[in-house]
Amino acid sequence: GQQLNQSPQSMFIQEGEDVSMNCTSSSIFNTWLWYKQEPGEGPVLLIALYKAGELTSNGRLTAQFGITRKDSFLNISASIPSDVGIYFCAGFGGSGNTPLVFGKGTRLSVIA
């Protein structure tokens, strides 16, 4: 099925560093969402973006909905050990109750 191109696949960073990851698509999405999944758990919704150009923050996390509606990025500032996990972007392009299209994830490791 359709998938988003998410990069990087993995990152190893020092505690306190900022992190940036992004997702691109060949098709337009009406909504972009970012999730975080910790080992053995289900994904947790971090940020949802509804308008092209929208910039939204959730604590140390900031995400933007690209102007072309074909991309989105997520930034994490001043990383801490509990930021470790897999971050997934997801696009929504249909009507209500349509499945999301997921990226392959960015695995983040934080070195204290």
Add this chain to the structure above:
Amino acid sequence: GAVVSQHPSRVICKSGTSVKIECRSLDFQATTMFWYRQFPKKSLMLMATSNEGSKATYEQGVEKDKFLINHASLTLSTLTVTSAHPEDSSFYICSAPHPGAGGVEQYFGPGTRLTVT
């Protein structure tokens, strides 16, 4: 945020037996729920869309007779893995779109780790 639960969180079963996994939306109603399968270090793979009051919609390559889905109420969907085999061992996760966000924001359950011996 919206809460979705799954039960059991872990299950070990013998090859040839059936296992039922429940997914519940605890504080909202969901006419649709989604079932995913996740292999180690991989992304979520959509298996099927569970529809309250009608048949589930399965993704290509997913055996509907093996993975039985029943959306019994507006807060409960079940996935039954029939005649399980070791290759069915995986992490199964459900999600439900919250109606308050136009059905866009999906909330996930904590997942069920199935091991078939």
